[in-house]
Amino acid sequence: MRFTLPDIPSIDDAALLAQLQHKLDRKTAPLGALGALALLARQIGQILGSLQPRLREPQLLVFAADHGIAARGVSAYPSDVTWQMVGNFLAGGAAVSVLARQHGITQTVVDCGVRRDFAPAEGLLIRKIAHGTADSSLGPAMDAGQCERALVNGMQIVRALPGNALLLGEMGIGNTSAATLLVAQLTGIKMVDVVGAGTGLDAQGLLHKAAVLREALAANVRAAEPLQALAAFGGFEIATMVGAVLQAASERRVIVVDGFIAGSAVLVATQLAPAALQRCVFAHRSDERGHARLLQWLGVQPLLDLGLRLGEGSGAALAWPLLQSACLILDEMASFESAGVSDKSPGFSTPA
Numbered sequence: 350m351r352f353t354l355p356d357i358p359s360i361d362d363a364a365l366l367a368q369l370q371h372k373l374d375r376k377t378a379p380l381g382a383l384g385a386l387a388l389l390a391r392q393i394g395q396i397l398g399s400l401q402p403r404l405r406e407p408q409l410l411v412f413a414a415d416h417g418i419a420a421r422g423v424s425a426y427p428s429d430v431t432w433q434m435v436g437n438f439l440a441g442g443a444a445v446s447v448l449a450r451q452h453g454i455t456q457t458v459v460d461c462g463v464r465r466d467f468a469p470a471e472g473l474l475i476r477k478i479a480h481g482t483a484d485s486s487l488g489p490a491m492d493a494g495q496c497e498r499a500l501v502n503g504m505q506i507v508r509a510l511p512g513n514a515l516l517l518g519e520m521g522i523g524n525t526s527a528a529t530l531l532v533a534q535l536t537g538i539k540m541v542d543v544v545g546a547g548t549g550l551d552a553q554g555l556l557h558k559a560a561v562l563r564e565a566l567a568a569n570v571r572a573a574e575p576l577q578a579l580a581a582f583g584g585f586e587i588a589t590m591v592g593a594v595l596q597a598a599s600e601r602r603v604i605v606v607d608g609f610i611a612g613s614a615v616l617v618a619t620q621l622a623p624a625a626l627q628r629c630v631f632a633h634r635s636d637e638r639g640h641a642r643l644l645q646w647l648g649v650q651p652l653l654d655l656g657l658r659l660g661e662g663s664g665a666a667l668a669w670p671l672l673q674s675a676c677l678i679l680d681e682m683a684s685f686e687s688a689g690v691s692d693k694s695p696g697f698s699t700p701a
């Protein structure tokens with residue numbers, strides 16, 4: 350099936366925005382005191398097109414795949430950890446599994462291209478493109494057809510999901526390399542300012558990783574367009590995630606973005622369809638070096654900063670209750686009028 354970019358119109362209902370802002374401004378709090386929670390409530394209200402938005406049946410997808418470039422020693426851990434962690438997700442023992450369970454979020458693992466084959470299991474979708482990508486330090490990680498199939502897979506998976514909120518997670522040894530290359534290529538930020546320790550490289554390991562990534566950039570100089578860059582550098586899990594983001598955005602689902610790798614997928618998606626960004630809530634600022642730069646480049650503020658660098662969707666699951674709180678604030682918090690609380694008197698000015 351061919352990939353067609355779905356229609357993602359800009360959300361610009363000025364009347365609803367004004368009503369949301371007014372509703373929040375009349376809540377029983379000093380003006381502006383709800384801070385980022387009010388911004389979040391406003392954003393969710395706009396995405397779901399309601400003054401009383403309700404989040405339903407949150408779905409967390411853990412997109413998993415392996416990376417040819419991992420054979421170059423760019424990760425502190427071996428590729429086998431990818432399939433082993435898939436087992437851990439399915440058994441409910443991974444960090445994201447615990448957090449998803451805590452918050453009533455449905456976790457589904459998507460095998461987008463892990464090097465091992467899995468028996469069918471509950472909570473596992475098998476959408477394998479190949480057993481890992483090719484090594485992008487030698488040439489494109491995937492061909493255009495593989496990239497297109499991954500994008501379509503992501504779109505189809507989201508189309509079939511219940512609920513109105515999608516939380517993005519991923520697992521793939523070597524995928525901070527793929528994400529770094531995508532971010533460097535598509536933003537113009539220098540690769541050396543993006544590359545980081547991933548699963549925990551030491552200073553020498555980081556130097557080696559940067560040297561390998563330089564080779565990958567040189568091996569794919571012509572991959573300038575978003576989809577070319579995605580095929581050149583991206584993992585199958587990142588490409589599938591791009592399709593998922595585009596579909597979720599076109600359906601006006603709330604998209605909760607995890608860390609650096611999920612952020613790189615959102616970068617590709619928003620270069621294809623800029624209005625997708627309006628539907629994205631950035632859960633946290635990861636400790637991975639390039640993440641702060643990427644968030645800055647996108648012009649977005651994350652909700653949390655906990656020093657996490659885990660991936661899996663763990664940051665998205667941790668941020669989830671804040672989205673729930675934002676909706677409850679809109680819905681249940683009293684206004685000055687309804688609670689009979691005095692607002693500032695007209696003409697009163699705050700002492701300096």
Ligand SMILES: O=C(O)c1ccc[n+]([C@@H]2O[C@H](COP(=O)([O-])O)[C@@H](O)[C@H]2O)c1
Pocket residue numbers: 423424425426519520521522523524525526546547548549607608609610611635636637640657658659660661
């Ligand atoms: O989400 C992040 O910001 C993040 C930062 C560093 C590492 N990770 C996770 O670690 C793995 C990739 O790290 P690496 O060193 O193998 O490229 C992959 O499974 C990611 O989920 C994730």
Ligand SMILES: Cc1cc2nc[nH]c2cc1C
Pocket residue numbers: 426430434519520521548659660661
């Ligand atoms: C153990 C482990 C768990 C992870 N979860 C996401 N990436 C990971 C990488 C490692 C190494």
